[in-house]
Amino acid sequence: MENFYMFVIMSIFLIILPGPDTAISTKNTLTLGRTGGVKTMFGTSCALLIHTLAAVAGLSAIIVKSSLLFSVFKYVGAVYLVYLGIKTLWALRNKNTAATTEMTTENKYESKSCFKQGFLTNILNPKVAIFFLTFLPQFVDSESNTFIPFLIMGITYTVLTVVWFLFYIYLLNQISAFMKRPKTQMVIEGITGTVLIGFGIKLALEKAHN
Incomplete structure (x- = not known):
């Protein structure tokens, strides 16, 4: 493995860039609290581990080719992101008419789906598979066995993702007094829903790599 420290630094910058994973984590943290955000993060991390194993096994190469x-x-992932965006906007539309007891029941139900949302948002994004195939080889000697280096880098990337999202979720939770004001939350949820739909459309328009 070559330039491992450079790999770590570049991974950190890539992880903190906003994307679908950040959008869904933000939504679930603001609406369901720290528990919702952490469950979403675990779903995302599990998907990243699967992408790592797929890259090591060569399955990602098959998908790209x-x-x-x-x-x-691409289209399954795009549809799911659009679905999440529409679901967020729909929940925002109905929020003012829901009773307090109904909202509590709904939040408990939604909290259980946070892991699934984080998992599916990441696993159904083919750009993650492409990322692992194009980014990881830059730090490996092509003449040596790539199995262990790929595995180490994939796990490292996943751990860095967990650390970043734990910090991000903690930060959101700390300023929740402001962020959870009805008007603030409505604005953020509206933006998040729109962003998720935008990511879905952008993903659908991505050209296949031959």
């Missing part, structure tokens, strides 16, 4: 498989992952 196959236009059909790439398109399947």
Whole structure:
């Protein structure tokens, strides 16, 4: 493995860039508190580990080289992101008419789905598979066995993601007094829903790599 420290530094910058994972974590943290954010983060991390194993096994290469498989992952992922965006906007529309007891029941139910949302948002994004195939090889000697280095870098990237999201969720939770004001939350949820739909559309328009 070459330039491991450079890999760590670049990974940190890439992880903190806003994306679908950040959007869904923000929404779940603001609406369901720290528990919702942490569950979302664990879902995202599990998906990253699967992407790592897929890259090591060469499955990601098959997805990238196959236009059909790439398109399947792309459109399924895009539809799911749009679905989450519409669901967020719909919940925002109905929030003012929901009773307090109903909201409590709904929040408990939604909290259980946070892991699934984080997992599916990441695992159904073919750009993550492409990222692992194009980014990781930059730090590995092509003439040596790449199995262990890929595995170490994938796990390292996942750990860095967990650390960042734990800090991000903690920060959001600390300023929740302001962030959870009805008007503030409505604005943020509206923006988050729109962003998720935007990510979904952007993903759908991505060209397949041959």
